[in-house]
Amino acid sequence: MSEIRVEYDLLPKGSEGRVVVIAGGANGIGEALVNLFYRSGAHVYFSDWDTVKGTKLEGELKSSSSSGHGSVRFSQADARDYAAQLAVFDAAYKEHGIVDHAVFTVGISDPPGWMSGNSLNLETVKKLPVPLDDVLDINLKGCLYFSRIAIAYMKEGFVPNIDSTGAGTRKSLTLLSSANGFHSAPGLYAYAASKSGIIGMLRSFSPISVQNLGIRVNVVCPTATDTKMVANARDFLIAMNAPLSTAEGCGKIIQQLVLDPRHHGKVVLVMSDRGWDIEEGLNRTRHQWMDDEAATILEETQVKMGPNTDWAAIHT
Template structure:
């Protein structure tokens, strides 16, 4: 089956900036209609005309995201693809002694509960469609750790298992595939602000571009990947595969 023959009516949360914006543009460039949900709007998608539909909503507030998805489904006459991208980084750099309960809770509310709300309220629309899919934007922080990122890492670790659990339930019951893309650091405004840098140019480590993540998202939602379900796809240049074996240092790896 030719994937281009599948209707694409896509909802992207967190689609006004960063990875979400790149994902929205990628689907629009492929000819899809895209519904963008975010806390703010963006003028960058205006060039796509009436194929863009926007709603302002906080994914952590269930009634708000439910209404936004229902309205977008009505505007696009359905939803067959969901990309849950909305997320925050929280109190980066804070040790466990310095982190606050309120800050930790807020990260979990947006990054984990927000995904739950989004999938739950998109489901009544997705089950009506053939070849429907959900893609969650996770992080390599769901697999590895760095200091000062406790809440963020906890939330992304949770999404690894959320992806697996949803992939089983939704595929068995409805034929809906659920996967996630888990990049290492991505050159976004949030990442630059969180790390206190103006640019990643010349960084001593590889950095994903938002467009890199977007391409992975498009593939995972396409008919060509119809056998892929329950996968947390790492996009980390292979760093998580490295051994701690000291001799590797002698190999300049």
């Protein structure tokens, strides 16, 4: 795996004047990102369903003296609400005429016991697990909503270049998945499924996003991060000497991916405030773990079909 190294001189310079939309920006990693971009001089439009924390964060940042020439605006939005997410992008675009970067950091975990354990039996199984719908709708459907809207606003003015490799492409879409999206996560059935879906979305979008739309796309997969989401498990993780990232440390790696035009199509594991691209290793060793013949057939088929094949159109 290749390590993603944070270039501390790039973060403030590359952020200055950029228009950044962040979903889930009032808490955890999203909150750290709002702080990092705003203090680096970006124009930050962030949303969250937590109105109290979002409003408080906006006020604190506006009253601080370390904003550079940036600005910040909070909007209440549930990731499941398409119109609310759209309104955040529309506000940014109307004020600045451009959206440079979009980052989705929203995520909730499984309700305990819905798939296994003593609470699941022949009586409880008859009840529809409504919290399960929330996990999938917020984590995955909300991400797809966000991505669709982001693409529409960021591709404005782009002239397609079929020979583009992604180098130098400024605009970016960055999505927060989880290490549980590719690594075993006992008990986190819906969470792991939703986060795996985000990685699948990257693999479908990245082959065409630069050439056709001028947008780089990357996914970030943190292990446990010291935020409210894992607060109840914090002591257990520390006792186990498990890798634990800080929200700011993870945020700096995300900021590097957002700003550095060399990064595209990457799935980045973040662990103890360090990041590694796992997608590069999977692609490089495909003929070993898949089987040489099978890998060759798939690769030759993809070459014949070309990067712009619309599989959805073919299926229908």
